[in-house]
Amino acid sequence: xxxxxxxxxxxxPQATPGSFGAGEPARPFEGQHHARGYEGALDAPLKGRxxxxxxxxxxxxxxxxxxxxxxxxxxxxxEMKLDIGFLHRGFEKSCENVTWGQCFPYTDxxxxxxxxxNNVGFALVVExxxxxxxxxxxxxxxxxxxxxxxxxxxxxxxxAMGLELGAMTVFLYGIEARDLxxxxxxxxxxxxxxxxxxxxxxxxRDCPDxxxxxxxxxxxxxAELRETIDKLLTRNRIFMDRTRGTGVISREDAxxxxxxxxxxxxxxxxxxIRKAAPYLVYDQLDFDVPVGKNxxxxxxxxxxxxxxxxxDRIVRQCLRQMEPGDIVxxxxxYVLPPKPQVYGTIEGLMAHFKLVMEGIKVPAGEAYSxxxxxxxELGFYAVSDGGGRAYKLGLRAPGWPMVAxxxxxxxxxxxxxxxxxxxxxxxxGGEVEQ
Amino acid sequence: MAKAxxxxxxxxxxxxxxxxxxxxxxxxxIFVRKSxxxxxxxxxxxxPALAFNMAPYITAVDYLGVEPRFEVVYNLxxxxxxxxxxxxxxxxxxxxELPSVTSVWRGADWFERYCFDMYGLKxxxxxxxxxxxMYDEFVxxxxxxxxxxxxxxxxxxxxxxxxIFRGPGPAGRDG
Numbered sequence: 035x036x037x038x039x040x041x042x043x044x045x046x047p048q049a050t051p052g053s054f055g056a057g058e059p060a061r062p063f064e065g066q067h068h069a070r071g072y073e074g075a076l077d078a079p080l081k082g083r084x085x086x087x088x089x090x091x092x093x094x095x096x097x098x099x100x101x102x103x104x105x106x107x108x109x110x111x112x113e114m115k116l117d118i119g120f121l122h123r124g125f126e127k128s129c130e131n132v133t134w135g136q137c138f139p140y141t142d143x144x145x146x147x148x149x150x151x152n153n154v155g156f157a158l159v160v161e162x163x164x165x166x167x168x169x170x171x172x173x174x175x176x177x178x179x180x181x182x183x184x185x186x187x188x189x190x191x192x193x194a195m196g197l198e199l200g201a202m203t204v205f206l207y208g209i210e211a212r213d214l215x216x217x218x219x220x221x222x223x224x225x226x227x228x229x230x231x232x233x234x235x236x237x238x239r240d241c242p243d244x245x246x247x248x249x250x251x252x253x254x255x256x257a258e259l260r261e262t263i264d265k266l267l268t269r270n271r272i273f274m275d276r277t278r279g280t281g282v283i284s285r286e287d288a289x290x291x292x293x294x295x296x297x298x299x300x301x302x303x304x305x306x307i308r309k310a311a312p313y314l315v316y317d318q319l320d321f322d323v324p325v326g327k328n329x330x331x332x333x334x335x336x337x338x339x340x341x342x343x344x345x346d347r348i349v350r351q352c353l354r355q356m357e358p359g360d361i362v363x364x365x366x367x368y369v370l371p372p373k374p375q376v377y378g379t380i381e382g383l384m385a386h387f388k389l390v391m392e393g394i395k396v397p398a399g400e401a402y403s404x405x406x407x408x409x410x411e412l413g414f415y416a417v418s419d420g421g422g423r424a425y426k427l428g429l430r431a432p433g434w435p436m437v438a439x440x441x442x443x444x445x446x447x448x449x450x451x452x453x454x455x456x457x458x459x460x461x462x463g464g465e466v467e468q
Numbered sequence: 469m470a471k472a473x474x475x476x477x478x479x480x481x482x483x484x485x486x487x488x489x490x491x492x493x494x495x496x497x498i499f500v501r502k503s504x505x506x507x508x509x510x511x512x513x514x515x516p517a518l519a520f521n522m523a524p525y526i527t528a529v530d531y532l533g534v535e536p537r538f539e540v541v542y543n544l545x546x547x548x549x550x551x552x553x554x555x556x557x558x559x560x561x562x563x564x565e566l567p568s569v570t571s572v573w574r575g576a577d578w579f580e581r582y583c584f585d586m587y588g589l590k591x592x593x594x595x596x597x598x599x600x601x602m603y604d605e606f607v608x609x610x611x612x613x614x615x616x617x618x619x620x621x622x623x624x625x626x627x628x629x630x631x632i633f634r635g636p637g638p639a640g641r642d643g
Contacts, residue, residue: 119601126586126611162493202599289521289547292575305547400494402525402543413525415541430525430543438578467601 081191084112087449091120097194097456098463100437109448114441118467129427133393134160135234137427142228143429144276144465147190148183150176150219150405152465153232158313159403159414160234163396164368171359172236173314178352179231181345182219182249185256186212187408187460188296188338195335196267199276204263207468211259214252234394236362236371246353260342268339277331281443281455284329288303291442292435295410296337297459301329307406315320319351334458368394391463393422400426407432431465473518473553474498480511497554505542505557506567506593510552512544513572519548523569528559528587532613536560538587542569559589568594586611589598 089102096102099120105113125144129137141156142149154176161168168176193208211374215224224229231238267273283293288301298305306323308316323339326333362369366385381390398420404413413430434461443459445453474488474496484504491497500508511522525543542555559566568591569576580591581600588609591597599606605624635643 118600119603122601124610127615127617131617157611177625269597287574290574292522292524292573294524303547310547310550335523400529400541402495402541403493404524411524413543415525415527415543417529426529428525428527428541429530430527435575438575442574 041186042121053142053376089452091117098462098467100461100463102440102452104449104452106449109450111444111447111449111452114444114452116437116440118437119462119468121463122394123468125429126309126427130424133422134396134424135389135393138232138445139228142230144429144468145187145407145409145412145433145462146227146464147462148187148408149178149229150183150223150231151187151405153229153387153410154180154314155403155405155407156232156414157232158405159401159416160394160396160402162401162403163399163416163418164234164394165397166235166363166365168236168244168363169360170315171240171356172361174352174356175237175241175361176232177314177316177319178349178356179219179222179229179237181348181352182215183229184345184408185349186215188342189215189256189260191198191338191457191460192263192267192335195277195454196263196273198453198457199273199361201266201270201273204266207259207263207266211256214255218245218249218252218328231284233362233369235365236360236361240361246356249349249353253349257346260339263338268336274332274452277335277454277458279328279330279332279459280447280451281331283439283443287439287442291439293410293439294435295406295408295432296341297334297436299324300333300337301325302327307411311404313405315352315355319348320356321348321351323346331454331458395420397423404430409433409436409462409465425440429465429468431444431468433459433461437466473551476515476518477508477512481508484508491554495552495554497556500555500557502557502559502566505540505555506569506572508555509542509544509569509572518546520544520551520553522547523573523576525536526569526576526583528583528589528611530587530611530613538564538589540566540583540589564588565590565592567592570594585609588612598632600612 085106087104088107089104090096091099091101101117101120103115103117104111122131125140130141138155141152144152155170189208189212193205196204196208219229220226222231222239222245282300285301285303288298289303293301294305302325304323309323321344324337324344326337370389371382371385376386389454396418400415400417402415404411404414409432411430412432415426415430416424417426417437418423440455440459443455470551477485477498478488481504482503485508486499488496488498512518512601522545523542524545528540529539531537531539536558538559540557540559542557544553544555557566566589568580570580571593577595578600580594581598583589584591584597585599585602586609598604602610603624607621
C-alpha cells in the first residue's frame with residue numbers, strides 16, 4: 035500500500051477501478067494519525083462523476099419487475115427513468131378476443147391483491163352498457179367482499195412498507211391478518227387470490243349461513259393486528275424519519291399527474307368516488323373519507339391505516355343491513371340458468387348454449403365506468419359492437435399515474451427514499467403493465 | 469352543469485366541437501376536431517367555471533373499416549365541480565399526428581405513450597414519445613385490429629450498454 039510523506043495515504047493503485055478506495059487516500063493504521071490527518075474530511079463534499087445505477091428489473095427493493103435507471107450524484111437522485119412492461123400480458127387484446135363473461139378471470143389478475151374490486155369495476159361497465167339493475171343483495175355482497183379486499187390491499191402495502199424499512203414483525207402481523215380475510219373470502223368464492231366472484235348481473239354465490247358471524251370474528255382479530263401494527267409503526271422514530279417529508283407531492287402536482295385514491299387524498303384533495311359518485315350501495319353506508327395534508331410517504335401510510343378502519347365499518351354495516359334475496363338478475367340473456375332448467379327444459383338448454391358459445395349480447399355503444407379501487411380510480415372504457423365480445427376494453431389502472439410520477443417525486447431525493455416512496459404509491463405490476 | 473359545459477365549449481369553439489350527446493349512464497360526451505384538441509383542453513382546464521383539473525384516462529380505439537379509422541378518447545374530471553366529460557377525437561389513418569396535451573396535464577404523458585405504442589398514433593409536442601410497454605424493436609402496434617393474434621416477432625440483437633466504471637460505451641437508449 036503506497037503512502038505519502040504525511041502519513042495520510044495516497045492513491046491505491048491496486049484497487050479495482052470504481053471500487054471502494056480507488057482514487058481515495060489509503061487509510062492509515064493508527065487511530066491518532068487518523069484523528070489529526072482527517073480533520074474536516076467527514077464534512078468535505080464528495081466530488082465525483084455522476085453514476086448510473088440500474089435498479090431492477092429484478093431487485094429485492096423493487097416491487098414486481100420494474101427497471102429504474104437512476105443517475106446519482108453521490109446518494110442524490112439527479113434523474114430517473116422508468117422502464118416498465120416486463121409484466122405486460124396483453125390484457126386488452128385478450129379481453130377483446132373472449133366473451134364478456136370470460137373477461138372476469140383476466141380482471142382478477144390485474145390487481146391480484148384485491149381482485150373482487152376489479153371484478154366489480156368490470157361488471158359495472160358491462161351493466162352500464164346493458165342498462166341493467168342488479169338485485170340489492172348482490173350489490174351488498176359486492177360492497178362487502180370488495181371492502182374486505184380493500185383491507186387486504188392496504189394491509190399488504192403497510193406490511194411491505196414495514197418490511198422494506200426494516201420492520202419485519204409488521205410484515206408478519208400484516209400477512210397473518212390478510213390471510214385471515216382471505217380464508218373468509220375463500221369460503222365465499224373458492225379462491226384466495228383470483229376470486230372470479232362477480233358476474234354480469236350479480237355475484238356467483240351467496241354467502242354460507244354462518245359466514246357473517248365468522249367475518250365479524252375475523253374482523254375483530256384483524257383489528258387487533260392492525261392496532262398492533264399501528265403501535266409498532268406510527269410513532270416509531272426510524273419509520274417516521276424514513277417516511278416523513280420524503281416522496282412529497284403537492285396537491286396541484288398530484289391533480290396534474292392524475293393521482294386518485296389514497297395518494298391524492300394524502301395530498302389534501304378530498305376526492306373519493308364512493309362519495310362523489312356513489313355506486314352500488316355506498317350512498318346508504320356511513321363512512322368517513324380521511325384526508326391528509328403533506329402528501330408525503332407518512333401521510334400516504336396514515337391514509338391506508340385509516341381507510342382500513344373505515345372499511346371495517348362498512349363491512350359491519352353491510353352485514354347488518356343485508357337482507358335475503360336474489361343474488362343475480364333473473365334474465366337468461368345475461369345469466370346462466372340454474373342447472374335443473376338447463377337439463378330439464380329446452381329454453382334453459384338453449385340459453386345456456388348461447389351464453390357459453392356466443393357470450394352476452396351487449397348493446398352497441400361505449401361507456402366509461404369508474405370505481406374506487408384500493409389504489410384509486412379503476413376505470414374501464416368499453417366499446418361494444420353488439421356482439422358477444424368486447425370491441426375495445428380499455429383499462430385505466432389506479433396505480434398508473436403514481437408510477438408515471440415517480441421520477442418527479444424522487445428527483446433530488448436520496449436513493450434510500452426511493453424505497454418508501456415506491457412502497458407508499460403501491461405499484462402493482464399486474465394492473466400498471468396490464 | 470352538464471349542459472353548461474357543452475354549451476360553453478360550443479360558444480368558445482364554434483365549428484371545432486360537434487355532436488354533443490349524452491352517453492350511456494348520463495355521461496357528457498362531445499366530438500372535437502383533431503387540430504384543436506390541445507386548445508380545447510387548455511380552455512377546459514383554465515376556465516374557472518369548468519376547471520377540468522385532471523385527465524384520469526386517455527385511450528384510443530381502432531374502428532377498422534370505418535373512416536376515419538382511429539379515435540382518441542379523453543376522459544376528463546373536475547374535482548372542483550365534481551363533473552366528468554368525455555372528448556372524442558377522430559384520427560384518419562392517413563394522418564396519424566395530433567397535438568399532445570401533456571402541456572395541459574402532465575399525467576397525459578404515459579397515456580399518450582401508450583396510445584403511440586399500441587396504436588401508432590403520433591402526438592405532436594410530446595416530450596418523450598417512446599414505446600411504453602413494448603420494447604423499442606417491436607414491430608407493429610399490437611392493439612390495432614389488424615395485428616394478428618398468433619405469430620412471432622423478429623429476434624432482437626442484445627443492446628450495448630454503457631459501462632459505469634470505464635466510462636460511457638456506445639450510446640444506448642439510456643444515454
